[in-house]
Amino acid sequence: MGVTHQKLVEILAYAYASTGNHIYTSGATGTNAAVIKGALRANCPDKLTVLLPQSLSKQPYESQELLSQVENLQEMPQNDHLPLMEASRICNRKIISHIQQVVCFAFHDSRLLLETCQEAKEMKKIVTLFYLD
Numbered sequence: 608m609g610v611t612h613q614k615l616v617e618i619l620a621y622a623y624a625s626t627g628n629h630i631y632t633s634g635a636t637g638t639n640a641a642v643i644k645g646a647l648r649a650n651c652p653d654k655l656t657v658l659l660p661q662s663l664s665k666q667p668y669e670s671q672e673l674l675s676q677v678e679n680l681q682e683m684p685q686n687d688h689l690p691l692m693e694a695s696r697i698c699n700r701k702i703i704s705h706i707q708q709v710v711c712f713a714f715h716d717s718r719l720l721l722e723t724c725q726e727a728k729e730m731k732k733i734v735t736l737f738y739l740d
Contacts (some may be wrong), residue, residue, distance in 0.1 A: 613637040631706055633657065640670065659698070662682050663680070709724060714739050
């Protein structure tokens with residue numbers, strides 16, 4: 608994801624958190640990092656939950672600094688033995704179970720994200736999908 612798209616995502620997350628919405632996201636790279644930065648900038652730490660698909664130690668080192676600023680960080684060490692794709696699929700399902708609306712930024716070939724959006728629709732969640740290509 609380009610810098611311009613990351614800034615837009617960060618602004619959107621800031622706006623959502625500032626207006627009292629609770630934000631759930633995963634990981635800390637790309638889009639997820641932009642979401643985390645925006646929510647943290649809103650100075651509403653209770654409005655951000657980050658669910659990691661695996662243990663914090665499995666996250667890229669440069670992401671761990673950002674994640675250290677998140678008050679509500681939930682790890683899934685039980686998934687450490689799984690490939691990241693499968694651990695992410697489990698994590699996304701858990702996120703969907705907590706939310707009412709999905710805002711997703713994806714490419715047309717982002718199979719896991721598109722699959723997650725479809726599952727959310729089947730669960731009668733509001734899904735807003737932005738394509739980046």
